[in-house]
Amino acid sequence: xxxxxxxxxxxxxxxxxxxxxxxxxxxxxxxxxxxxxxxxxxxxxxxxxxxxxxxxxxxxxxxxxxxxxxxxxxxxxxxxxxxxxxxxxxxxxxxxxxxxxxxxxxxxxxxxxxxxxxxxxxxxxxxxxxxxxxxxxxxxxxxxxxxxxxxxxxxxxxxxxxxxxxxxxxxxxxxxxxxxxxxxxxxxxxxxxxxxxxxxxxxxxxxxxxxxxxxxxxxxxxxxxxxxxxxxxxxxxxxxxxxxxxxxxxxxxxxxxxxxxxxxxxxxxxxxxxxxxxxxxxxxxxxxxxxxxxxxxxxxxxxxxxxxxxxxxxxxxxxxxxxxxxxxxxxxxxxxxxxxxxxxxxxxxxxxxxxxxxxxxxxxxxxxxxxxxxxxxxxxxxxxxxxxxxxxxxxxxxxxxxxxxxxxxxxxxxxxxxxxxxxxxxxxxxxxxxxxxxxxxxxxxxxxxxxxxxxxxxxxxxxxxxxxxxxxxxxxxxxxxxxxxxxxxxxxxxxxxxxxxxxxxxxxxxxxxxxxxxxxxxxxxxxxxxxxxxxxxxxxxxxxxxxxxxxxxxxxxxxxxxxxxxx
Ligand code: 6R9
Numbered sequence: 001x002x003x004x005x006x007x008x009x010x011x012x013x014x015x016x017x018x019x020x021x022x023x024x025x026x027x028x029x030x031x032x033x034x035x036x037x038x039x040x041x042x043x044x045x046x047x048x049x050x051x052x053x054x055x056x057x058x059x060x061x062x063x064x065x066x067x068x069x070x071x072x073x074x075x076x077x078x079x080x081x082x083x084x085x086x087x088x089x090x091x092x093x094x095x096x097x098x099x100x101x102x103x104x105x106x107x108x109x110x111x112x113x114x115x116x117x118x119x120x121x122x123x124x125x126x127x128x129x130x131x132x133x134x135x136x137x138x139x140x141x142x143x144x145x146x147x148x149x150x151x152x153x154x155x156x157x158x159x160x161x162x163x164x165x166x167x168x169x170x171x172x173x174x175x176x177x178x179x180x181x182x183x184x185x186x187x188x189x190x191x192x193x194x195x196x197x198x199x200x201x202x203x204x205x206x207x208x209x210x211x212x213x214x215x216x217x218x219x220x221x222x223x224x225x226x227x228x229x230x231x232x233x234x235x236x237x238x239x240x241x242x243x244x245x246x247x248x249x250x251x252x253x254x255x256x257x258x259x260x261x262x263x264x265x266x267x268x269x270x271x272x273x274x275x276x277x278x279x280x281x282x283x284x285x286x287x288x289x290x291x292x293x294x295x296x297x298x299x300x301x302x303x304x305x306x307x308x309x310x311x312x313x314x315x316x317x318x319x320x321x322x323x324x325x326x327x328x329x330x331x332x333x334x335x336x337x338x339x340x341x342x343x344x345x346x347x348x349x350x351x352x353x354x355x356x357x358x359x360x361x362x363x364x365x366x367x368x369x370x371x372x373x374x375x376x377x378x379x380x381x382x383x384x385x386x387x388x389x390x391x392x393x394x395x396x397x398x399x400x401x402x403x404x405x406x407x408x409x410x411x412x413x414x415x416x417x418x419x420x421x422x423x424x425x426x427x428x429x430x431x432x433x434x435x436x437x438x439x440x441x442x443x444x445x446x447x448x449x450x451x452x453x454x455x456x457x458x459x460x461x462x463x464x465x466x467x468x469x470x471x472x473x474x475x476x477x478x479x480x481x482x483x484x485x486x487x488x489x490x491x492x493x494x495x496x497x498x499x500x501x502x503x504x505x506x507x508x509x510x511x512x513x514x515x516x517x518x519x520x521x522x523x524x525x526x527x528x529x530x531x532x533x534x535x536x537x538x539x540x541x542x543x544x545x546x547x548x549x550x551x552x553x554x555x556x557x558x559x560x561x562x563x564x565x566x567x
Contacts, residue, residue, distance in 0.1 A: 057274045064103075116216075164177065232261075252351075291319065322343055538564070538565045
């Protein structure tokens with residue numbers, strides 16, 4: 001059971017100072033995430049505890065203690081300083097989920113530089129746009145990704161160093177390209193961490209949102225305060241937990257809760273970089289006796305698709321707490337998890353921009369399947385009237401999800417884009433770009449992104465609600481619902497679906513599914529068209545890209561699709 005007290009108690013006397021105190025941080029003092037995640041844990045007597053269990057392709061296994069990650073991040077930091085990287089320089093991490101990615105993350109922060117993690121699966125153009133925007137000075141990568149880096153190197157005058165971590169010997173390989181071998185380097189025992197302050201920049205995450213060009217979201221070292229406390233209270237991380245966050249650090253979940261949250265708490269975490277299959281995942285949980293599992297709806301739906309039978313081949317009894325983020329968590333997924341794992345996935349809502357969890361099913365709080373839960377203690381969350389931008393006070397009305405600025409992990413800027421940053425604030429509220437309703441118990445219910453909500457003949461239809469209902473049909477594996485142009489109603493509902501194994505597409509099934517939704521929801525929400533797909537377009541963080549499907553329906557330009565998953 002959780003040891004953090006009730007939601008009500010935690011909300012009543014909330015103060016971020018609780019985290020400051022636990023972390024022994026005082027205003028005006030140095031705060032450095034790299035140091036907090038390694039040196040401090042060693043100083044607290046946990047130097048020999050495993051910080052990272054890593055498993056890669058081909059069954060490669062490695063493990064690192066907190067002392068190991070302290071030394072490795074010192075060594076990487078020292079190396080970066082030696083070649084001339086300075087505080088606030090941008091250093092991009094462009095690696096698969098290998099240990100060096102995690103160790104470099106801390107190393108870059110320890111020298112006061114800004115870490116810019118990118119998905120290693122990005123193609124050269126996606127890479128170029130982000131490095132160009134951030135005027136990145138160094139990129140740390142692997143041999144296998146070098147061809148993509150070489151392609152853009154000439155066009156990036158600010159990019160002075162390409163550092164390859166898996167070449168056997170440290171030396172200059174070609175102009176601008178050097179290799180750095182951690183194993184071969186002498187571990188740096190004593191290292192002076194750069195004295196970053198609360199407002200010193202830390203992480204630069206690129207997000208494309210659902211529309212527009214990618215934006216660089218700038219975070220600061222003080223974000224640690226939120227990430228530490230939310231990891232402790234919401235993910236309910238306790239001293240002996242074995243934690244698995246399935247997210248890649250190219251996505252904010254993989255840094256805020258795949259590095260900073262757990263390690264600042266001194267928790268052992270596991271990384272699996274061997275692709276997705278239900279078999280692999282369940283085996284990983286069994287092998288490492290994972291107790292806390294933070295994942296995303298897209299993965300959960302894939303596990304649901306793989307069926308329940310396979311689960312009986314594994315012992316998953318170590319699991320104590322489950323949470324999800326990234327997309328609306330369909331009620332069906334919560335019900336399923338309760339049935340097969342004996343506990344529900346706890347939904348959490350937040351964004352790259354918010355830096356830490358904002359709305360949550362707090363441990364111990366009643367879980368309402370399909371709801372995101374309530375604002376984290378200390379967070380003032382509301383839904384605003386879309387016209388007046390005033391908070392809606394009566395329950396069950398659709399409004400814009402907004403927060404009162406001021407929590408520690410809030411972004412400080414969009415990199416070089418003051419205008420877009422300012423657009424996110426109205427009447428003193430930070431606008432998320434999402435819509436929800438709040439019920440009479442204060443629970444938030446996701447409706448859709450601002451631009452995804454469908455208006456059919458004046459009725460607003462929540463794509464999430466229709467998608468969730470579709471998942472309840474036995475044939476449907478995944479679904480994406482968008483507006484389709486219509487002469488009479490302006491817009492009607494169109495559903496794109498993938499089928500579970502064994503189901504055959506055809507007009508009869510289509511009709512059956514349409515009627516299923518009509519009965520379950522309403523004639524208005526019933527899809528007027530259904531299209532079968534092999535797979536749905538998704539971002540690298542697993543979010544369904546409705547925008548791509550929408551643009552196709554409307555004959556519009558699909559815009560930036562550099563985050564589209566394409567393998
Ligand atoms: C952490 C992260 C943010 C957008 C957000 C919303 C969607 C995230 C959600 C959710 C419904 C949840 N989103 N969590 N929608 N329920 N629990 O995902 O950051 O990649 O920036 O995406 O994701 O639309 O605005 P990011």
